[in-house]
Amino acid sequence: MAEPQRIVIVGSGLAGATAAGELRAKGFVGEIVLIGDEPHRPYELPALSKGILLGDAEEPDWVHEEDFYATNTIERRSSTEITEVRLGERVVVDATGERLPFDRLLLATGSRPRTLPVPGADLAGLHTLRTLDDSRALLAAVRDGGRVVVVGGGWIGCEAAAAARKHGAEVTVVERLPLPLHPVLGDTIGAVFRDLHEQNGVRWKLGVGVAEFGGEQGRVTGVRLDDGELLPADRVVVAIGAVPRVELAHAAGLELSDSAPGGGVDTDAGLRTSAPDVYAAGDIAAHFHPRYGRRLRVEHWANAKDQGAHVAGNLAGGAEPYTASPYFFSDQYDLGMEVRGLANPFRDQLVVRGDLAAREFIAFWLRDGAVHAAMNVNMWDDGDALQALVDNQAVVEPGRLERDDLAGMVG
The missing domain is CATH 3.50.50.60 (FAD/NAD(P)-binding domain)
Known part of the structure; x- marks a missing residue:
């Protein structure tokens, strides 16, 4: 060419x-x-x-x-x-x-952002979060506190909930799945994030969806769940993916x-x-x-x-393949984390190094003995080793991941 x-x-x-x-x-x-x-x-x-x-x-x-x-x-x-x-x-x-x-x-x-095709979805006071203008508008809405309902317990929903709590809002998160972040983290690690938010004052409504948004004079006043419960709301964040x-x-x-x-x-x-x-x-x-x-x-x-x-x-004329491993980070309250690679938490073997209750740990997801993903939570010294283990899909005995020097496993 x-x-x-x-x-x-x-x-x-x-x-x-x-x-x-x-x-x-x-x-x-x-x-x-x-x-x-x-x-x-x-x-x-x-x-x-x-x-x-x-x-x-x-x-x-x-x-x-x-x-x-x-x-x-x-x-x-x-x-x-x-x-x-x-x-x-x-x-x-x-x-x-x-x-x-x-x-x-x-x-x-x-x-x-995905939107919810339910009655009341066009009411004022409903927010999504994708652009700089979205973020500034949502900040203006939550910085005075009030009652905030977050629809969606993924990464954006969890971060929005944490921010709203910092501003003094009363926060409820509605999530259809049994735990926040369930598809990407599974039961054990998903429960860590559920507990983190509960300990910071968030109320969870898990395993239930939204039937409609209620309002008065064109503005949202509540969220009706599909089990019939009505959650009063001064503003709503819809964070159900993109x-x-x-x-x-x-x-x-x-x-x-x-x-x-x-x-x-x-x-x-x-x-x-x-x-x-x-x-x-x-x-x-x-x-x-x-x-x-x-x-x-x-x-x-x-x-x-x-x-x-x-x-x-x-x-510009090259043909090089893109081979980088997926990477993501999040900060919520006093929890900071990074995740590298791709896990299937319902198929992969979970190995935990550290203390889940203290929220200082590294989680590994192994498939056929190989490290396919790793998440470090409030532990920051082994990033390079974790990257290499994931990039190489290193085969490591689970017990070694729990206790041995990680840098020594990188060949």
Whole structure:
């Protein structure tokens, strides 16, 4: 393929903005156009449910300094909606009808929060958390306390609950599953997070869903559960996951995934889609991972950052596979944690090193004797060893993981 002269990136989140910066860092001298529908310059998402929502930070972590894009001759178009990708013409079209040509195209359109299709879902006082503006609006809503109902016991729901408690709110979390974070952590570790929140004053409503939102004068006043109970609420946070924004890709005829959880845009190991000069990264990429031998779609911060950096080389002419292990971190109250790899908690063997009750431990998930995932909770000295064990899917006897030096197990 001929070297590209003009690369267009649709999506100015972490993946897209990182790719733009890395293209310049790798010596690409052609045109780069970075297009996003938000008014803000590119920022990272973790602070939205952590520092900003806690009131500890006023701004997110910006991907680059404000003058970076001009200094590096990256054309940044904010508040710009792309409505169409025309592969045959090699152009994208914005909402005004302007056609923007490309030699290579990166789709990094991210995801949007899921909503609940129940009566009252359009009432004022219902919040989702995905953008900087969402975070600032939710902070303004919870910082005076009141009664907050969080729908969803995943990572965002748990972090939102912790932030609301810090601001003095009375918090109830509604989760259909038997425990928070159940699909990713299973029974034993999920119970750690349930107990953490209970000890910090959160009330759980587990194993039950939402039937409707009640309101007066257009504003939410309560949450009716499907067992009939009514939870009074001054505001509600709906945190039931996200869906990839694949509409552009679908309309353009790119292959979508029917195997990766949540769908996404099919890519090969190098993040190239079914169209040779079109790539996808971040939340929308259903990427074929060589180590796992299947497609993964990972919505976490590190995946967007690392895929954005990696895909830059392939946009400029490379064909290197992306092989990084998934990584995620969370801070809730006095608990900080990191998780590396992919666990199936209902299939894998759980091995715990440390003290669950004290919330100072490392959890390992083993499959056929090999370490497939590891989570360190309030223990910070073994990150490199944990990364190597997961990356190499090291085969280690469970007893050694419980007691022996972890760095010594890395071959």
